Amino acid sequence: MKTRFPFVDWFRNSSPYINAHRGRTFVILIEGEAMAQGRGEQLIQDLALLHTLGVRLVVVFGIRPQVLEALSAAGIEPTRHDGRWVADAAIMSHVERIAAEQRLWLEARLSLGLPNTPLHGVELTAVSGNLVMAKPLGVRQGIDFDHSGEVRRVRANAIQGLLEQGSLVLLPPLGFSSTGEVFDLDASEVAQQAAVALSADKLILLGEADGLHDESGALQRQLTPSEAEPLRRQAAPGSELARHLGAACAAARHGVARTHLITWHDHDALLGELFTRDGVGTMITQHRYEQLRPAELSDIAGLLELLEPLERRGMLVARSRERLEHEIDDYLVIDRDGMVIGCAALHVFTDVTMGELACVAVHGDYRGGARGELLLAEVERRARRQGLSSLFVLTTHTTHWFFEHGFRSAEIEALPPLKRDTYNHARKSKILIKSLV
Known part of the structure; x- marks a missing residue:
């Protein structure tokens, strides 16, 4: 009816x-x-x-x-x-x-x-x-x-x-x-x-x-x-x-x-x-899964895809495939259902017990979920396990974020000699340091 x-x-x-x-x-x-x-x-x-x-x-x-x-x-x-x-x-x-x-x-x-x-x-x-x-x-x-x-x-x-x-x-x-x-x-x-x-x-x-x-x-x-x-x-x-x-x-x-x-x-x-x-x-709509883990050689393609937009915008220094392969043991990645959505690297300078926090990146679709904090915390744990006394970072875009996570401004003289000699003055990166002791 x-x-x-x-x-x-x-x-x-x-x-x-x-x-x-x-x-x-x-x-x-x-x-x-x-x-x-x-x-x-x-x-x-x-x-x-x-x-x-x-x-x-x-x-x-x-x-x-x-x-x-x-x-x-x-x-x-x-x-x-x-x-x-x-x-x-x-x-x-x-x-x-x-x-x-x-x-x-x-x-x-x-x-x-x-x-x-x-x-x-x-x-x-x-x-x-x-x-x-x-x-x-x-x-x-x-x-x-x-x-x-x-x-x-x-x-x-x-x-x-x-x-x-x-x-x-x-x-x-x-x-x-x-x-x-x-x-x-x-x-x-x-x-x-x-x-x-x-x-x-x-x-x-x-x-x-x-x-x-x-x-x-x-x-x-x-x-x-x-x-x-x-x-x-x-x-x-x-x-x-x-x-x-x-x-x-x-x-x-x-x-x-x-x-x-x-x-x-x-x-x-x-x-x-x-x-x-x-x-x-x-x-x-879609549900996915993710984990934080050490990077592997099989992640190189995903890392290149993640980093390329940030390198193009000048937020990160360009890294070649060969460089990533050589330094892969320094990297952590966030893997979400087979996709690399975040990474960070710890480069160690043992002569001065300092480490460089480098290549911190989170895919644009996944920012705002505390993944940056997760990467930073794991890098700090790695650094302490290796007996490092401090971390330094060079940044052009995210100074405020690092300030809020315990970093402070520093002059170029505070960098390890090798990093000081290769510092790119044209980029005018801010130098920030965080004590781990």
Whole structure:
């Protein structure tokens, strides 16, 4: 018998998903274009409905088009490199202002409870704050990115506490450093890092596209990170496709059960993806396994693939296959289901009981999961077992990270004679030392 009200059948069929989603944590990214095109009101109503159904929500919002409009009005043309703009003081003043305005607008709309609105009777507390810690991108290929940054750490415990109190957490594309600075962040990176830190059940990315399509134009319902990765590499740096696929693949590889790519153009996309059997977008999901172990000659190809992008960006000194083969016993690797996703080397200078911590690298999709700390701790254990009194490192990009892990600045005279004689003055690497005694 055909129902008089089609929504009744939909409601009945959605009941398994309502039960499955209750108490789950979803991280949802809403790109700034959605707000700029007037989709904010409908999305807020959908968020309120999810909250009412017991979903724990963390909402990340983008502000790119709003900032670009403000910069254009002010006659400011941002310098761009590798898909990011250089956020100098003038740009940051607009970024901070617009992020604050957008947050206040969202909080105001989430507070709406008039009888003639869909949010009538919904008690929804929206909370934001210094919940994302950041670090500067630094100097890359000779370009100082100033206040353009990347996520260092998401304060997962604080966010979990807010979610347990029934709050909806808002995260702007901003981060704060331990030195009191504010950094401009990529909203998709904030969403990905938040999902991983919270062990979220879902990461939902609302963008222009309605998902990924094959060569015939058919929507691809489900992909693994390895299947989606070639599409990411083909996408233009900094494009929404590149950013969303990067976030989706990284989140899936870090254990976020499901990442969904859907479009904000479709008013039904968010609820349709969550409460129907087939969904409306593309889901990326995969579970992998990893271990920290000594490197082997069979890892050379994986090491070269891991290091090449970092060498190309000037973060690491180029290493040949022959050099890696010769020094392979110095290396540790993080192996994840047969893929080298991290490495570090300990080069020993026995004449001065010092060791060089070298070639610390983690694949871009796997950063933010304390793998750098894991590598450093194992190198320190190796160094102490060999009777070394200190470690030194030469770095151009990650000075802050090493400072926070016990290293201090030093002059070139503190290096072992052999390293001092081969120091590359053109790279201007910072010299940092950590005592092991």
